[in-house]
Amino acid sequence: MLVIRLNKVTSTQDFAEAISNMLYEDFLIIAEEQTKARGRLGRSWYSPKGGLWFTYVKKNFRTEVIQLSGLKVAVAVLDVLRKFVDAKIRWPNDIVVRDKKIAGILIEAKTYEDNINLSDLFIGVGIDVAVKEFPSDVNATSLHLELRKEVELSIDEVITKIDEYLNVDNKKAVDIVNQFLSLKDRDVILKGENWEKKCKALFVDYMGRLITECGIYEVEDVHRVETL
Ligand code: BTN
Known part of the structure; x- marks a missing residue:
């Protein structure tokens, strides 16, 4: 898979959406730092160095299964984070620890004009890995703040889990959401x-x-x- 690593970008989501028309296979954009990252409903997303900020693009994604993909990605991220902390899902798709947000997921899709059954799916994920402090108006935490030590999070593992959970049936994904619903x-x-x-x-x-x-x-x- 094509992986593009950037030092600093406005938003991996915007970058991915700008180049997606030119690419025919799934690809991944990772940035060390984002200056204008966004969350659901146009909210801003704090993304200094120390986080895992990426957009994973699935090409030819079936439009009809987009609806639950946010929850499925949340379950995938939850699965990775639960190896370290007691993470839960705050519906619709935030991951929290002690009610503080530790990861956020932004799902956007562009349906193909020549085939409305297929879309580009833009899976934006932000995980607060080693962020050491947050602005006062942000109620968030990080793996580093929770564990008080450095933690290595493998992007490969996160992507593998996302692919795994995008393929599970809706019932299984929703059952896990309910099991860990904050x-x-x-x-x-x-x-x-x-x-x-x-x-x-x-x-x-x-x-x-x-x-x-x-x-x-x-x-x-x-x-x-x-x-x-
Ligand atoms: C939310 O909680 O509302 C979703 C936050 C999603 C943030 C990620 S970080 C990588 C990607 N690029 C963005 O601009 N946003 C997503």
Whole structure:
């Protein structure tokens, strides 16, 4: 696979999206540092040196299976991180330790104009490996802060796990999400565009929606989830 390693880039996601039309096979963009990285819903993502910041691009990805791919990638990253820390999934696809974010996943797709059944899938992953401090408005942690020692995270292992979990059936992936769901049976505040609601979160269903005591929530409708 083509792997492009960059010292500094605005965003591996933007870089991958800019070159993807010219490439016909899966490829990986890794950066040591990003200056304008982004997260879900256009939020900014703090990415100094010390993290694992990458975008993995799957070409000819079946458009119909994009929907649960974020959860599947989250399960893959969770699997790698649980070797080191007691990581959990905060729906929809954050990985947290002690309710602090340690990894984030951004899934974007570009469907082919000449075949809407296939897409380029841009899997953006940020893992706080050796980040030593965060801005005061960022509630995050890193492997280094949790373990107080240097940890080597193998990008090859993360990519292998992502490929493995993208191929598991939806039921298996969602079962793992529920097993490690940080929100399970907890009161949470769900925030959307112009609304917020306090609810008890129950579980994630096989369509990837959050089932709560006050209703069913789709990933796209929930902008933020706060645990109480
Ligand atoms: C989120 O938590 O909202 C998702 C964060 C995703 C961050 C990663 S870091 C590598 C890739 N490049 C980006 O600009 N964003 C993703």
